[in-house]
Amino acid sequence: MLEAALKQALDHLKKEFTSLQVGRANTALVEDLEVESYGSMMPLKSVANISCPDPKTIKIEPWDKSVLGEIEKAVQQANIGINPQNMGEHLYLPIPPMTEERRMQLVKLVHELAEKAKISVRNARHDAINHLDADELSEDQMRDAKNDIQEAVDKANQEIDQISKNKETEVKTV
DSSP states (O other): OHHHHHHHHHHHHHHHHHTSOOSSOOGGGTTTOEEEETTEEEEGGGTEEEEEEETTEEEEEESSGGGHHHHHHHHHHTTSSOOOEEOSSSEEEEOOOOOHHHHHHHHHHHHHHHHHHHHHHHHHHHHHHHHSOTTTSOHHHHHHHHHHHHHHHHHHHHHHHHHHHHHHHHHHOO
């Protein structure tokens, strides 16, 4: 149970980091945007082909050309700082170069996301300790179990620190 919660916190952090716009084209930036298609909301990746023809451009090519306008509207409303270019049959999303101010904002966001992941890890530790049954375990077994939980938490926190440090370096790289 604890391992699953820790893995989930790390996976969520990695997913959040891939969706950050750091000056390079990345399909993860737009693939989960909700687009209205045939009367229902669907993720962009299920209504269009998304690719990166070069490091500074994302290309969105809908399978049904009639949803191109809805895709364009969804990208504009997503507030990701990219203005789509409608080419008739597909959209180009030119990734603008990042300013120093934007880099600093992203570094702050990286730290916030890392702290949220650490909070999730602490909550998982708290839940795991609460699930230990003091009636069934001896004092030594209880201490050992708590030490094992703390070791897993420390390892997860180290991984969070490493992931966020790598992302921070990526963000600061011009």
